[in-house]
Amino acid sequence: MAELVPSDLSQSLASEIGQLVAAFSIGFAQASRSSNQLDAHLRGSGTLVQVRSTRAILTAHHVLDALPTSGELGLIMSPYVGAHTVEVEALQYLKIARGTEDEQGPDLGAVILPAVLPSSLTAKKSFANLDKHWERIASGQPELRDGLWCLCGLQDALTRDFEPALGFKKLKRFAGFCPIGQVNEAPPIENYDYLSFPIPHGPNSPMPGNIGGTSGGGLWQILLKQEADCRIRPVDCLLSGLAFYQGPIENGWSRVRCHGRKSVYDIARNAIQNAIAM
Incomplete structure (x- = not known):
């Protein structure tokens, strides 16, 4: 995943x-077979x-609805070549909350992971x-x-197929940009809180117009500190939400609707904890 940089933010x-x-970020893939490929x-x-x-993957409810119910679930977790999967039967799809209107x-x-995890997962990723x-x-x-905000996820519009290589009959690259910016607070609805994260589009932005695939991705608040040499560096990285809906593009920007901290910690965290006890 690559970062999308505001013009006044250093590349480093x-x-x-x-x-x-x-x-801490991961993608979900579903395998299919056509013409024996x-x-x-x-x-x-x-x-x-x-x-x-207990370890889990926090995501959006509608993403769970799209995941396979049997066989293997693909996990996209590394910039290197390789197919990583886990048996669906070893997972628990925890459907925490879903409204009647996608935008609202x-x-x-969440996907509750088995107690014994694949070594490829624990070696390459971290858990918040x-x-x-x-x-x-x-x-x-x-x-x-305070600080900066970063939305981390994959975008299906950036998925590319490649010719056979490295002993594989087919190569597919999944990719995503992690835009950095600021958030706006949106009105809460019942017990759920919401944030709006604007992202740029157009000729000067690498973000595709449709960021489908980003749903379920984490929204992070990055707290910063200026060192004695005037270099600014991140000192804290707080998971503060997750994305679930992209609004229309207006004047070169779209707003991604996200759940906020209350939804993540008061509702999702407690739901995962209760699922453990069941």
Whole structure:
């Protein structure tokens, strides 16, 4: 995943932020077979999280609806060549909340992972500990205007097929940009909170017009510190929401509707915790 950089943000800082959040980010793929040839299709994005001793992938409810119900679930987690899968039977699809209108929400879900995880997953990715993140937020919740915000996910419009190579009959590349910017608070609805994250489009932006595939991706608040040498660096990285709906493009911008901290920590975290106890 690459970072999308605001014009007044240094490339080195943007790269550091992108690497931080990408470590916790993952994509979902579903395999299919046509004319005896295996293929894979992007189904959404998610964030690797941990609640107590249980590990899961936080995502959107409508992403769960698109995942396979049997066989294998593909996990997109590395910039290197390789197909990583996990048996669906070993997973629990936790459907937390889904509203009647896609744009309004709520739209929350999670994939509960097995106790024993594939070594490829634990070696290449990290899990955001929601209990520790909540302690950090509860002790002094940063203002929305503090630092920078980064939305991390994959975009299906960037998926590309390649000719056979490296011993594979077919190669497919999944890709995504992680735009960096600011958020706006949106009105809450019942017990759910919402944020709006604007992203740029057009000739000067690498973001595709349709960012389908980003749904379920994590929205992170990056707190910054200026060092003695005047270099600005990230000092804290807080999972603060997840994306679930892209609005129309107006004047070169679209707004991505996201759940906020209350939805993630009061609702999703508790739902994962209760699922563990069942």
